[in-house]
Amino acid sequence: MRILLAEDDPLIADGVTVALKQSGFVVNRVAGGRLACASLQAEPPDILVLDLGLPDMDGMDVLRFAKRHAPQTQVLILTARDSVDAKVHGLDHGADDYLTKPFARDELLARLRVLERRLGNAATATIAVGALRLDTRQQEATLDGAPLALSRREYMVLKALVENVGAIQTREALESRLYGWGEEVASNAIEVHIHHLRRKLPAGFIKTLRGIGYMVPRP
The missing domain is CATH 1.10.10.10 (Winged helix-like DNA-binding domain superfamily/Winged helix DNA-binding domain)
Known part of the structure; x- marks a missing residue:
């Protein structure tokens, strides 16, 4: 299962990358929205883990790009924007799940397993x-x-x-x-x-x- 991680905070990105690799995921990481879009277009991942607060491009624009150019990719928003309005906005615009920071490692992995099953690669555990x-x-x-x-x-x-x-x-x-x-x-x-x-x-x-x-x- 290939995951694209778009996260500009190096500490969070390092921690998430290690956790995902230990759980058997293949992780490619970028720190900006433009690189995320280029990656989505060149080699769409199975799942995009997307921070909304990227330095060069708003994460919602990356989400819209993903829905247009990589429609099979599942998108998990991982962000500090924790208001109900922000969650509704993200989900209404195509995100498949929404997890706010700070988050527990086990919850992130559980949510990714749900998205993995949704892709049809594993109907059950x-x-x-x-x-x-x-x-x-x-x-x-x-x-x-x-x-x-x-x-x-x-x-x-x-x-x-x-x-x-x-x-x-x-x-x-x-x-x-x-x-x-x-x-x-x-x-x-x-x-x-x-x-x-x-x-x-x-x-x-x-x-x-x-x-x-x-x-x-x-x-």
Whole structure:
């Protein structure tokens, strides 16, 4: 799940980025409205976490831009504007949720999970494929009831595959789920994660379509 964080306060941005990455989200952050708009147009994220008080552009203008140019992107406003009128104004103009500062980390993560489910990537907190179960709240996986020891990125690759059972996921699509802008990605990074997953999963659980990508077949 890719998140664009538009927040100019470095302390808040640092804290939110760390919390989101620890929870398995891929985070790209910008400190201004114009950069946010450019990012939305070039590579729309799944969720935009938007501060309204950006230095170069009002956040409401960014919200309107997002609704025009990235209509599938869910928008969570994260702001100090805590009046009822401000909340109503933001929601009426297309925001999908509204959280005021200061906020609790767990509440932010819970609201993002709701938006994630709304996108249709996880209809429930549990994803099941055969004997495999993924708990998307706890970021845990079990096979036949036994815990699977997965690294964060192994879990994210597996989640991307089982969320899209029967559909091919290209290497580029998987990389976009795991790495943010500017992160150096080894040419065989996805292949390494797939190799490690196959050692922990039943034979044939993940299929390779040579030159195309990977897929978990329908049971």
